Amino acid sequence: MWDKAAPAYDKQIAFYERIWFTGGRQWIGARSRGRVLEVAVGTGRNLSFYPRETTITGLDLSPAMLALAARRASELGRVIDLHEGDAAHLPFDGATFDTAVCALSLCSIPDPQRAISEMHRVLVPGGTLLLLDHVASTWPPLHGAQWVVEQATRRLAGEFQTRRQRPLVEATGFTIAEADRLKAGTVERLRAIKP
Numbered sequence: 691m692w693d694k695a696a697p698a699y700d701k702q703i704a705f706y707e708r709i710w711f712t713g714g715r716q717w718i719g720a721r722s723r724g725r726v727l728e729v730a731v732g733t734g735r736n737l738s739f740y741p742r743e744t745t746i747t748g749l750d751l752s753p754a755m756l757a758l759a760a761r762r763a764s765e766l767g768r769v770i771d772l773h774e775g776d777a778a779h780l781p782f783d784g785a786t787f788d789t790a791v792c793a794l795s796l797c798s799i800p801d802p803q804r805a806i807s808e809m810h811r812v813l814v815p816g817g818t819l820l821l822l823d824h825v826a827s828t829w830p831p832l833h834g835a836q837w838v839v840e841q842a843t844r845r846l847a848g849e850f851q852t853r854r855q856r857p858l859v860e861a862t863g864f865t866i867a868e869a870d871r872l873k874a875g876t877v878e879r880l881r882a883i884k885p
C-alpha cells in the first residue's frame with residue numbers, strides 16, 4: 691500500500707502539513723540531538739529540519755518511500771543511513787541512538803505499543819523520543835466523528851483516527867517532558883525521556 695502511495699505522498703501530505711500539522715516538523719528538528727533514528731521515515735520530509743551536526747538513520751517498510759528519502763537526502767546534501775525494516779523489530783542494538791523520532795505513522799503502524807517499546811530499547815538512557823501524530827480529539831463530538839471516519843480508513847488504509855500514543859509511551863517507562871495538544875486536541879506532539 692505505501693509503495694503505491696509513495697509517488698503522490700509529498701503532494702498530499704504538504705496540504706495537511708499546512709492546515710493540520712503546522713510547525714510539527716520544525717518542532718521535531720529543534721529537539722533532535724546526536725544520533726537520530728527516524729522510524730517510518732517515509733520520503734524524509736523531516737530531513738531538512740534536523741540540525742547539521744546530527745547523524746540520521748531512517749527506517750521504513752516501503753522501498754518506494756525509502757527511494758524518495760534517499761533522493762531528498764542527496765538533494766539536501768545530507769548523509770542518511772536508510773534501512774528497509776519493520777518498526778516492530780528494529781534491526782539495531784540496544785542503546786544506539788540519542789533521539790528516536792516517529793511522525794504521522796503510529797496512527798497506521800499495526801502494533802504501536804511494540805514500536806514504542808522498540809524505540810525505547812534502541813535509545814540510550816537519557817535519550818529522547820519525539821512523536822508527532824493525529825490522535826483522538828479532546829472534544830467529544832469530534833471524537834465521535836473521528837470514530838465514524840475510522841471505520842472506513844482502518845479498513846481501506848489501515849489508518850486509525852482515535853488512537854492516542856501518550857498512554858503507551860508512559861506504559862513503556864518513558865517520562866513525559868513535553869506534551870502539546872493542538873487543533874481541537876486532534877494533533878499531539880510528545881517529547882519523552884528514557885530514564
Ligand SMILES: C[S@@+](CC[C@H](N)C(=O)[O-])C[C@H]1O[C@@H](n2cnc3c(N)ncnc32)[C@H](O)[C@@H]1O
Nearest residue numbers: 692730731732750751752755776777793794795
Ligand atoms: C503517513 S507516512 C509518514 C511518513 C513520514 N514519517 C512523514 O512524517 O511524512 C507512514 C509511513 O509509515 C511507514 N510504515 C507503515 N508501517 C510501518 C512499519 N510497520 N514499519 C516501518 N514503517 C512503516 C510507511 O511505509 C510510510 O512511509
